[in-house]
Structures are given as structure tokens and as C-alpha cells.
Amino acid sequence: MSEVDVAIVGGGLSGLSTAWRLQQTAPQYSLVLLEASDRLGGNITTQAAEGFIWELGPNSFAPTPALLQLIAEVGLQSELIRGDRHLPRYIYWRGQLYPLEPTRPLALVTSNLLSPWGKVRAALGALGFVPPYLGSGDESVSSFFRRHLGQEVVERLVSPFVSGVYAGDPQQLSVAAAFRRIAQLEKLGGGLIAGALRLRRQQPPQPKPLADVQMRAGELGSFKQGLAALPRAIAQHLKAPIHLETPVQEITPEPKGGYLLRSGEQTWHARSVVLATPAYQSAALVAPFRPAIAQVLASIPYPTVACVVLAYPAGLGRSVRPGFGVLIPRSQGIRTLGTIWSSCLFPQRTPAGWQVFTSFIGGATDPDLASLSEEAIVQQVQQDLSRLLELPAAKARLLGMKVWQRAIPQYMVGYPEQWQQVTDALRQTPGLFLCSNYAEGVALGDRVDHGNRTAAAVTAYLSGGHP
Structure with missing residues (x-):
């Protein structure tokens, strides 16, 4: 002993x-x-072959002071790579890709993703014109954002985000647990904007980043040899x-x-x-x-989620434009939850002449995925990418795939x-x-x-x- x-x-x-x-x-x-x-490493699963480096679990990280401190302490400063923070995130809606830039949140005002009324409804809610929650106990993600920002925002923004991050169902997830920082804003100021301003005044100064381990807001990080x-x-x-x-x-x-x-x-x-x-x-x-x-x-x-990593010859499809990736609302008839354009986010990990896409499929809204074979899952993702990005399935090269039978806790x-x-x-x-x-x-x-x-x-x- x-x-x-x-x-x-x-x-x-x-x-x-x-x-x-x-x-x-x-x-x-x-x-x-x-x-x-x-x-x-748990769910962190990096693989490499023939000059390609890809992930079958988490793909990147957003910086926190504690994480950057840890990177410095274990000597990974020189291995850190940063994705372009200006890369747009696309939403697939009615056959079109609508870009959303995280560094330009007001660009949503000029985007056609929301209707004119949808924009007005979201603006009124953000300013504090919010109906009270009439339920008892905990509130769902869908209910919270519908009260604050309207049904269009829930369907076209919140739902695909929840699918991409949690592989979850916004009607079933707790807003206090899954979006606890945003849920706190209502308690602080009624509306999201007022709450954010009040929270900013209340927050203590952030610790100064360690030298050589700094990342800007909106940047996503990884390492030269993967997570x-x-x-x-x-x-x-x-x-x-x-x-x-x-x-x-x-x-x-x-x-x-x-x-x-x-x-x-x-x-x-x-x-x-x-x-x-x-x-x-x-x-x-x-x-x-x-x-x-x-x-x-x-x-x-813990719903089942599959990760499929496919490479295509460069220049094919609609992916020639730069981007972080695309999220798909569940109402659009595409089974894939979302796809990261990995070779655009971290181009140094893809050989010249190729482009790489990491797709996630399954989750809480698609329990039937657990019964599919790995071959059927790959074929489904190829079909979805053909529809999303006009990438021909015949040109796809499978780098790796993994079915996580119990993926992300809900x-x-x-x-x-x-x-x-x-x-x-x-x-x-x-x-x-x-x-x-x-x-x-x-x-x-x-x-x-x-x-x-x-x-x-x-x-x-x-x-x-x-x-």
C-alpha cells in the first residue's frame, strides 16, 4: 500500500x-x-500523418489568464500559435453563408441573416425591454434568449451556437449553467447591455499577462504540434x-x-x-x-458526437473565402452540426495544396447517430459538405474520425x-x-x-x- x-x-x-x-x-x-x-489528455486527441496535424476532440482554446500562465510555466511559449481573430464565423441559412465577425458584433445590424423586425426585436431586448420570466425554477437557454432577443436570434444564432459548443438542445439546457455569465447580466441590469456595463464597472482589474504569452480578445490558440x-x-x-x-x-x-x-x-x-x-x-x-x-x-x-476530419485539394468549393467555420441551425435539413475550416484557422498544420475541414455530427438533437456505422457517418458528412460548401465527395480524403459515445456533458x-x-x-x-x-x-x-x-x-x- x-x-x-x-x-x-x-x-x-x-x-x-x-x-x-x-x-x-x-x-x-x-x-x-x-x-x-x-x-x-482526456478528450484532447491530436493526430498527425504526412504533414497533416488534426484534432479529433477540442480544436482550439480561448485564452484565460490561468491558461496562459500554465502555458508559460510548462515552457510552451514558443509552441503557441494563434488563429486570425478576424476570421468570420458563418451561419448557413436557406442555402446561403452569412458571415459574423466576432470583433465586429454590430455588423449583425447590416447582415441579412436577421429580418428587419428580427433586428429591431433584438435591439429592444438588449436595451432592456424584456418580458419577465413567468416560469418557476430554472430557465432554459431557448426561453431566456427568446425573452431577451427574440425568436429569430434563438433559431438562427443561439441554436447553432449551442449545437456547436455543447452539441446540445437549447430547449433542454439550463441558461444559468451553460451561459452563467450572460444569465447574470439580467440580474445586474435587467437588459443585457445595462448588465454588461454594470458588470464591467464591478470587475476587478485583470492580472497583467505574462511576458511572451499574450493573446488578444477574439483570438483562438493551439500549438504547433496540436493541443x-x-x-x-x-x-x-x-x-x-x-x-x-x-x-x-x-x-x-x-x-x-x-x-x-x-x-x-x-x-x-x-x-x-x-x-x-x-x-x-x-x-x-x-x-x-x-x-x-x-x-x-x-x-x-452525455450524447454521442462524431468528429470527422476530411482533406480536399485546395481551391475547391465555396471555401476559398477565409473563415473560421460554419454552424448550421437544426431547421436547415443538414445533419452536420458545424464544420471548422482547420486549414484556414491554423494553416501551418496543413501541407501546401490541401484544405482541411473538421466536422461534428450527432449530439442531443440527433440521438439516432449512435446507431450508424463509421462509414455511414463519414458519408453523411461528405454529403453535407457537398451541400454546404460545394465540395465534391469524390475528392475527399479521410484523415481521421472518432465516435465519442459519451461526448459532452449536458x-x-x-x-x-x-x-x-x-x-x-x-x-x-x-x-x-x-x-x-x-x-x-x-x-x-x-x-x-x-x-x-x-x-x-x-x-x-x-x-x-x-x-
């Missing part, structure tokens, strides 16, 4: 970030990281032992404090445990001693109340911490931020304070 202060179960970015921050801020505590698979460079660099700098292919089958609380963890014939005794695993795996581990937590975690749905209506139940139960479970993308956001920056906060809570607990 090995004795440690902290056992971290799960080697994705959540677990690695927690381990790294503990090493940086509380090196007096021993820790071990246990990962069930044969690699680190897998980040978990690889963290692991190389960690002093703690990392055990791959070590699935934890059982966690048992000890009467005198601490926990026993068992993986096959190996056993660890840990004063504290961080579960950085998906909700359904964490539920199975805590069910014997905290069924209240297990019940909530087991109820979080923050369903009622989630805030459920998570409060988990929080209350954790207070009765000293030394147990949860850190995964079913809480605190699914983006890579969210995972690093959550890992840092978890490390601080673990340190407070081990030092005799309050986590």
Missing part, C-alpha cells in the same frame, strides 16, 4: 491542472495521478508518479479519515481524493458511500439545484473533491481555472482549514 496526501483520479486536463497547481503551490504534499487509459502538446508538457514537468492503464475500481472511506483506492492488486491510502473523471464514472465510484452525489452525477446525459434545466445538492453532500464528505467538465464549464480555459481552484481547496483541507 502506498501512502499519499492526494490521489487524483483522471489524467485529462482537469486532473493534470490540479496536480500541476498543487506541485507549484503546495509541494509539501505528496500526490499520485491515476489514469485508466494508456495516455493522458496534445499541453498535457504532454504538464506530465513532463510533474514530479509526482503517473500511473497509466490504472483504472480505479473502488474508493472506500476510512473510519479515521482518508480513503483507500484500489486498482487491481494495487492499493493507495490518500488523505484526500480528487475525482477528475466523467460524471458517470465518478458516480460509480462514490455510489457505495455517497449515493446522493452518485444519483445526481449518474443523471447527467447542463440540463434544473442543473443548478442539482449541483447544490452535490455541494451540500460534499460538505459531509471531508477530503473528497470533484473536478471535471460536468461542472464549471467545458472549455479548456474553464478546466484550468477549475483545476486551480480545486488545488487551493485541497491545500486548505490538508492544512486544516476550510476547503
